[in-house]
Structures are given as structure tokens and as C-alpha cells.
Amino acid sequence: MSSPDTTYRPSDIQLGRIAYRRGKAIRSVLLAALSTAVLGTLLGVLVTGAPGWDRVKQSFFDPHIAREFVPEILQGLWFNIRLVVVCALCALALGLLVAVLRTLRGPIFFPVRALATVYTYSFRGLPLIIVIYLFAFGVPGLRLQGTPSVTVLGGAAIVVTYGAYLAEVFRAGIESVHPSQVAAARSLGLSYRQSMRFVVLPQAVRRVAPPLLNDTVALQKDVGLISLAGPIDAIRAAQIATAQTANFTPYVVAGVLFVLLALPLILVTDFVTLRAARRQNAGT
Amino acid sequence: MLLTCTGVRKTFGDAVVLDGLDLSVDEHEVVALIGASGSGKSTLLRCVNLLEEISDGQITLDGEDITDPRADADRVRQKIGLVFQSYNLFPHMTVLDNITLAPTKVHKRPVAEARERAMEWLSRVGLADKSGSYPDRLSGGQQQRVAIVRALVNSPRLLLLDEVTSALDPELVGEVLTMIRELKTEGMTMVLATHEMGFARQVADRVAFLDRGRVLEQGPPAQVLGDPVEARTRQFLARIIEAGRL
Numbered sequence: 001m002s003s004p005d006t007t008y009r010p011s012d013i014q015l016g017r018i019a020y021r022r023g024k025a026i027r028s029v030l031l032a033a034l035s036t037a038v039l040g041t042l043l044g045v046l047v048t049g050a051p052g053w054d055r056v057k058q059s060f061f062d063p064h065i066a067r068e069f070v071p072e073i074l075q076g077l078w079f080n081i082r083l084v085v086v087c088a089l090c091a092l093a094l095g096l097l098v099a100v101l102r103t104l105r106g107p108i109f110f111p112v113r114a115l116a117t118v119y120t121y122s123f124r125g126l127p128l129i130i131v132i133y134l135f136a137f138g139v140p141g142l143r144l145q146g147t148p149s150v151t152v153l154g155g156a157a158i159v160v161t162y163g164a165y166l167a168e169v170f171r172a173g174i175e176s177v178h179p180s181q182v183a184a185a186r187s188l189g190l191s192y193r194q195s196m197r198f199v200v201l202p203q204a205v206r207r208v209a210p211p212l213l214n215d216t217v218a219l220q221k222d223v224g225l226i227s228l229a230g231p232i233d234a235i236r237a238a239q240i241a242t243a244q245t246a247n248f249t250p251y252v253v254a255g256v257l258f259v260l261l262a263l264p265l266i267l268v269t270d271f272v273t274l275r276a277a278r279r280q281n282a283g284t
Numbered sequence: 285m286l287l288t289c290t291g292v293r294k295t296f297g298d299a300v301v302l303d304g305l306d307l308s309v310d311e312h313e314v315v316a317l318i319g320a321s322g323s324g325k326s327t328l329l330r331c332v333n334l335l336e337e338i339s340d341g342q343i344t345l346d347g348e349d350i351t352d353p354r355a356d357a358d359r360v361r362q363k364i365g366l367v368f369q370s371y372n373l374f375p376h377m378t379v380l381d382n383i384t385l386a387p388t389k390v391h392k393r394p395v396a397e398a399r400e401r402a403m404e405w406l407s408r409v410g411l412a413d414k415s416g417s418y419p420d421r422l423s424g425g426q427q428q429r430v431a432i433v434r435a436l437v438n439s440p441r442l443l444l445l446d447e448v449t450s451a452l453d454p455e456l457v458g459e460v461l462t463m464i465r466e467l468k469t470e471g472m473t474m475v476l477a478t479h480e481m482g483f484a485r486q487v488a489d490r491v492a493f494l495d496r497g498r499v500l501e502q503g504p505p506a507q508v509l510g511d512p513v514e515a516r517t518r519q520f521l522a523r524i525i526e527a528g529r530l
Contacts, residue, residue, distance in 0.1 A: 183335050184372035188386035189362035202376050
């Protein structure tokens with residue numbers, strides 16, 4: 001890059017262009033503000049003007065009830081947060097493990113590959129609710145010694161279901177690394193396993209970081225389904241509060257809290273995606 | 285003979301790329317493979333490095349049959365360096381890590397020693413200041429020189445160069461060719477597939493013209509490039525001259 005030329009003065013033509021573009025930019029901003037205001041007003045009038053609005057407002061947006069039950073729902077949310085962290089880490093580890101198992105070569109590993117494939121095929125199709133029921137109610141029914149608590153079983157159901165999705169994301173990442181990278185690694189004398197570990201996997205994981213994070217956001221809200229198995233999480237707490245007050249406001253409170261909980265991770269996902277896109281463009 | 289290829293055949297489905305090819309390379313010899321696209325130059329290099337399995341014939345290195353399915357491919361490749369047309373550096377590693385990966389992981393050298401050796405090589409080719417950079421920050425010529433160093437630090441018996449200047453801007457070709465010329469003076473055995481006829485003439489001890497998966501004609505560069513015997517060689521060179529590349 002050369003140092004800025006202090007003697008440079010834009011020509012009259014360039015000054016004219018700058019002025020024109022500035023005027024255009026100001027008009028654009030005004031137009032965007034106007035159309036947003038019109039649409040917002042229209043939506044507001046439509047909802048608040050609806051014949052049932054007063055009833056809906058009473059049973060879904062009651063500020064007194066909201067304030068009263070926020071502490072209990074927050075307590076439930078703390079349970080969700082801990083569960084999310086543990087489940088996400090376990091699901092990521094399981095997904096990576098299964099994806100790597102599917103790349104193993106050689107006849108000895110046939111059963112491992114087959115098992116990993118059957119797992120990803122079946123658990124991506126199986127609804128999470130059914131898996132939670134099977135784990136949380138089915139496993140204790142075996143009456144084995146040392147059966148873990150319902151929370152652990154429910155968490156395991158979430159991990160096993162999401163692990164199948166994440167395994168496919170990791171596998172897509174592994175397959176997206178160009179074969180010439182493996183050829184380069186092998187030509188240096190690295191074994192197949194070394195090539196995977198030092199060349200393919202690091203690139204694959206970097207490349208699929210955005211979709212992995214996106215699946216983690218989905219996992220974050222799906223841990224709420226564990227309430228079906230009994231533990232008192234935010235959704236369960238809201239359900240109890242709703243039963244007490246005959247008012248749906250606690251659900252709305254829980255919903256808002258879930259959104260707030262997801263926001264940081266969503267922002268991180270966007271940031272990572274943006275950075276990945278920038279890196280990719282810089283490479284060419 | 286360091287390398288011998290005898291009756292090497294390679295097919296991809298119905299396409300016959302190598303059709304009973306014979307070629308031998310002596311220690312310290314530099315052989316340039318020339319020929320049209322699809323004549324089998326790159327495929328031959330990939331077969332020698334066991335990246336492709338041959339369909340028939342035999343390849344020996346140091347008298348050992350490396351195409352025997354019982355041969356340890358990883359150990360064979362440790363004796364052969366391969367440099368690719370598109371460099372194939374590892375984008376997630378710095379220049380230094382690219383170079384020290386095989387010495388530390390394959391040859392089990394101590395990291396400090398491998399780094400020291402890599403830095404010596406980088407200084408030699410004028411890239412010491414790039415050791416901490418990622419490949420995407422380097423020009424094509426710089427990347428290709430790093431790729432050559434990456435192959436050389438393993439002290440290969442044989443260096444295979446697959447059209448290493450084809451992807452470079454014209455003004456960057458010279459720096460890579462200079463490096464190869466220096467390797468020749470040090471006695472490195474090399475087989476290079478190339479479109480640079482002028483360079484082949486300068487650096488090669490022998491030029492082999494590949495046509496339809498065979499070596500149709502080979503000999504000293506002056507003879508093959510200046511006074512070829514075969515009609516197809518003459519046709520090929522005439523097209524090169526027409527394109528202004530000779």
C-alpha cells in the first residue's frame with residue numbers, strides 16, 4: 001500500500017458523484033424508516049383492533065402474573081442452562097466420534113462402520129419426544145441396579161438424538177475437504193489415520209463450525225422437552241404456574257427467557273459464519 | 285537404476301491413460317516428461333508415488349518392487365517427494381507447520397530440530413520471514429517454493445514435480461525454476477512433468493515425449509526438442525511453437 005498522496009484533490013466530476021451518492025443514501029434511509037413505520041402501525045392496529053384482543057391481553061400478557069412467576073421460571077431456566085451445556089458438549093463429542101468411526105477403513109471395522117451408519121440413519125428419523133419417553137420411562141422399567149435418574153436418562157435421549165445430526169454435519173465437513181489435501185498428506189508419508197487427524201479433521205471442523213453452532217441453538221430449545229419426563233425446568237415451571245392461575249402469561253415469560261438465552265449463541269453463530277465467509281474469500 | 289517403470293498400464297474405467305509405459309531413471313538424473321494434456325504425465329507421477337494403483341506392469345525403486353500389494357506404501361512414499369501443480373499446502377497450518385508436519389509425525393524428529401532444519405531451508409529460498417504466515421497470504425510462487433521445501437525436508441531419494449509452474453503468473457515462474465535448477469546442481473534425482481520446453485532443455489538430462497500413454501521418444505533435450513525422430517513429436521512441438529511457448 002502506498003502512503004496517502006497529500007496533493008490529491010478530487011476532480012469536479014468526482015465531487016459531483018460523491019454529492020449525488022450522498023443524496024441517494026439519505027433518501028434510502030428516509031424511505032426505509034417510512035415503510036417500517038407504516039408496516040408497524042398496520043400490524044399494531046390489526047392486532048390491538050381485533051375483537052378478542054382484550055381477552056388475549058388478559059390471559060397471555062398479564063404483567064402482574066409475569067412478575068410473580070419470573071423467579072420460579074428463572075429457577076427452572078437455570079436447570080435448562082446446565083442441561084444445555086452438558087448435553088451440547090456430549091452431543092458434539094458423540095457426533096465427532098461417530099463421524100470419525102464412519103471413515104475408518106479396513107474389514108475389521110466393518111461392524112463399527114455399519115453400526116455408526118445405522119445409528120445416524122435411525123436417530124435422525126426418530127422424534128425426540130419418543131426417544132425421551134423410551135429412555136426416561138423404558139429404561140427404569142428394566143429395574144436394573146444403578147439406573148440413573150430421569151434427568152440423566154432424558155439428557156441421554158437428547159444427546160443421542162442430536163449426536164446423530166451433528167455426526168452428519170461433521171461427516172459433510174470431512175467430505176468437503178478436497179482429496180488433493182489427502183494426496184498431499186499421503187505423499188509426505190503420513191498414514192491414512194495421520195492424514196485424517198492432522199490435515200482433514202482440523203479443516204473439516206473449522207468449515208462446519210457455523211452449522212454445528214446452529215444445531216446447538218436448536219438443541220438449546222429442545223432441552224425443554226425434558227419436562228415431559230418430569231424434571232422441573234422452565235417450561236414445567238411455567239406449566240405449573242399456568243395451572244395455578246388459569247392464565248397463559250407464564251408460558252410467554254418462559255418463551256421470552258428462552259429467546260434471551262439463545263441470543264448470545266445466535267450472535268456467536270453469525271459472527272463465526274461471517275468470519276468463515278471472509279476467510280474463504282481471502283483464500284482466493 | 286533408481287526408478288524403473290516396466291509395461292505400466294493404468295486405466296480409469298474404459299479410458300486407458302498409461303498403455304504399457306517403460307521408463308527408467310538413474311540416480312542424479314533429471315528427466316523431463318513432455319506431451320499433450322492427457323498423455324499420462326501426471327498419472328505416471330501419481331502412480332510412482334502410489335497415489336494411484338496401476339492396472340498392470342511393475343514399478344521398482346532402488347530395486348524394490350513398490351507395486352507389490354504387500355509393499356508398505358507409507359514407507360515407499362517417505363523416499364519419494366511429490367510437488368503438485370496447485371501446491372496443495374495445508375491452509376490451516378503456518379508455513380513452518382506445513383514443512384515440519386512430516387518430519388515430526390512421520391520421521392519422529394524432535395520438534396526443535398525439525399523447525400531448525402525448516403528455517404534453514406526457508407532462509408535458503410528467501411522465505412524465512414514467511415515462516416509464521418498462512419499459505420493464503422503468500423503468492424503462488426512463494427507457495428510453490430514452500431511446497432518444494434516441504435517435500436525436500438524429508439530427504440527423498442527421488443523428487444517428482446507435476447507441472448509445478450503451470451498455475452503461476454508468468455512473472456513468478458522464474459523463482460520456482462531457479463530453485464529446481466539449484467536442486468539439480470546438488471544432484472537431486474528428479475522427474476518433472478512440464479510445459480516449459482525452454483526449461484526442460486536447460487535443466488533436463490533427458491527428455492521423454494509421452495504420447496497415448498507410452499514413451500514415444502526419449503533422448504538428450506537437444507535431440508528430442510531440436511531434431512525429433514517421430515512424426516507425432518514433431519507435430520506436438522510445432523503446436524508448441526505456434527503457441528509461442530518454445
